[in-house]
Amino acid sequence: MSGERHPDAGGRSPDRPSARGGPGWLRGARPKAYTVAAVNILAREVLEGSLPPIWVQGEVTGWKRHVSGHCYFTLRDRSARLRAVMWRSDAQRLPADPDEGMEVRALGRLTIYEKSGEYQIQVNELDSMREGGLWRVAFEKLRAKLEAEDLLAQERKRPLPRYPAVVGVVTSPVGAALQDILRVIETRAPWTRVLLSPAKVQGDGAGSDVARAIRLLARSGVADVIIVGRGGGSVEDLWAFNEETVARAIVNSPVPVISAVGHEVDFTIADLVADWRAPTPSAAAEHAVPDRRAIERDLRSLATRMASGLDRWVQSRRQRSSRSRETLTEAVTWMVQSRRDAAATLGDRLDALSPLGALRRGFAVPRDEAKRVLRSVHDFRPGMRVDLRIADGVVDCRVEDLREEPL
Amino acid sequence: MTAGTTTLEQRLGRIEAIVARLESDRLELEEAMALFEEGVAHLREVDQLLREAELRIERLIAGPAGSVTSEPLPDATSGGPPREPA
Numbered sequence: 001m002s003g004e005r006h007p008d009a010g011g012r013s014p015d016r017p018s019a020r021g022g023p024g025w026l027r028g029a030r031p032k033a034y035t036v037a038a039v040n041i042l043a044r045e046v047l048e049g050s051l052p053p054i055w056v057q058g059e060v061t062g063w064k065r066h067v068s069g070h071c072y073f074t075l076r077d078r079s080a081r082l083r084a085v086m087w088r089s090d091a092q093r094l095p096a097d098p099d100e101g102m103e104v105r106a107l108g109r110l111t112i113y114e115k116s117g118e119y120q121i122q123v124n125e126l127d128s129m130r131e132g133g134l135w136r137v138a139f140e141k142l143r144a145k146l147e148a149e150d151l152l153a154q155e156r157k158r159p160l161p162r163y164p165a166v167v168g169v170v171t172s173p174v175g176a177a178l179q180d181i182l183r184v185i186e187t188r189a190p191w192t193r194v195l196l197s198p199a200k201v202q203g204d205g206a207g208s209d210v211a212r213a214i215r216l217l218a219r220s221g222v223a224d225v226i227i228v229g230r231g232g233g234s235v236e237d238l239w240a241f242n243e244e245t246v247a248r249a250i251v252n253s254p255v256p257v258i259s260a261v262g263h264e265v266d267f268t269i270a271d272l273v274a275d276w277r278a279p280t281p282s283a284a285a286e287h288a289v290p291d292r293r294a295i296e297r298d299l300r301s302l303a304t305r306m307a308s309g310l311d312r313w314v315q316s317r318r319q320r321s322s323r324s325r326e327t328l329t330e331a332v333t334w335m336v337q338s339r340r341d342a343a344a345t346l347g348d349r350l351d352a353l354s355p356l357g358a359l360r361r362g363f364a365v366p367r368d369e370a371k372r373v374l375r376s377v378h379d380f381r382p383g384m385r386v387d388l389r390i391a392d393g394v395v396d397c398r399v400e401d402l403r404e405e406p407l
Numbered sequence: 408m409t410a411g412t413t414t415l416e417q418r419l420g421r422i423e424a425i426v427a428r429l430e431s432d433r434l435e436l437e438e439a440m441a442l443f444e445e446g447v448a449h450l451r452e453v454d455q456l457l458r459e460a461e462l463r464i465e466r467l468i469a470g471p472a473g474s475v476t477s478e479p480l481p482d483a484t485s486g487g488p489p490r491e492p493a
Binding site: 367 | 416419425426428429430440441443446447450453454456460461462463464465466469473477480
């Protein structure tokens with residue numbers, strides 16, 4: 001077939017009318033004719049071989065995305081029209097289809113569609129002339145759609161748990177974002193269990209993979225909060241987080257979701273629907289878990305208040321009590337006064353705070369089986385079982401004998 | 408949820424409640440003692456948790472029929488990408 005359609009690589013045919021002999025048919029020999037298909041193929045090859053890929057600017061009209069994924073449209077300006085096609089492999093990278101009448105720039109090769117003989121441009125790249133291009137168009141379209149469903153409302157935002165036991169993370173298992181998140185959680189809240197739901201975060205199919213990973217975490221039922229994100233990159237790299245499927249997975253998550261996509265300046269649809277938008281993965285982790293140092297501060301203050309609460313209890317009893325040497329009250333008073341300052345810090349000093357620490361001085365608290373403190377000999381009876389709370393344990397005792405003997 | 412960790416919130420909440428009780432006046436000695444002991448026990452537990460906890464990192468795996476399991480992800484904080492088990 002190639003010999004027939006293309007008799008000579010240089011485009012010259014041996015049957016070409018010669019200047020010397022005049023038209024062949026006059027001499028009785030009919031020149032060999034090309035088939036129509038051959039002519040179109042020849043023309044296509046000439047056209048394709050004569051021009052490098054070129055940029056064309058014009059208005060899109062009649063955009064049609066075929067079920068095959070190929071896109072057909074026309075570029076036009078005031079005076080001319082140019083048929084255009086974008087194959088699926090290129091068209092699937094478009095964040096959105098251009099709107100009718102949208103001014104675009106397209107990069108492609110001129111070619112001829114052999115079946116119809118129509119000449120067209122085969123487009124590999126296409127972008128809107130609007131600011132932000134088709135990415136912006138896609139972003140705004142989806143934002144409007146979600147907004148219409150009331151999914152961006154501030155009232156929808158759920159509060160984050162204060163002390164999450166399990167933090168779910170949806171990101172690439174090999175990305176820097178995961179390392180950043182783990183480092184922060186390890187520093188702030190090392191008691192946390194981190195559940196990674198690995199996802200492909202860029203490239204073909206990234207959006208649906210991120211959505212799948214979020215749903216997997218949701219189904220596991222153990223995460224208290226979910227961080228979804230990745231490190232910085234181009235608009236194209238971050239695109240998965242602008243896809244509807246990811247937005248829906250976030251919205252449908254049973255637990256709050258923190259988005260952490262790229263850098264501070266990057267804003268994605270995921271950020272809009274998330275319960276909290278963190279500017280970076282590290283910031284997301286900081287927001288997800290409490291800081292150990294803050295908890296320690298709280299504990300110190302609680303410990304101090306606990307000690308002074310007991311202190312006040314003792315003071316009020318003292319005033320009411322006529323018996324100034326009531327053993328137990330004294331014990332507690334002594335304990336509180338001598339140890340109160342020590343309550344300022346935790347760690348070793350927690351021991352000091354304990355009444356058990358005070359008991360180490362030799363005081364013991366007798367209690368009956370119902371754990372009632374026994375204050376008077378009248379509370380005891382021979383043969384009765386009593387436990388003695390002392391510094392390092394409890395002594396089970398049986399009462400042998402008793403007598404009244406004021407101090 | 409996991410035992411050692413969900414209790415952090417519960418313990419902190421309990422300590423706050425104990426402090427509030429101790430700061431109120433109407434307490435018998437038994438109760439004050441018991442509250443104090445309980446409070447200190449919680450303080451110790453939380454303090455120990457804060458000092459000794461180690462981050463646990465697991466990877467979620469989708470099992471058959473919609474089930475979800477997880478496996479430990481060792482070396483995840485070592486800086487590099489997680490290694491495959493040999």
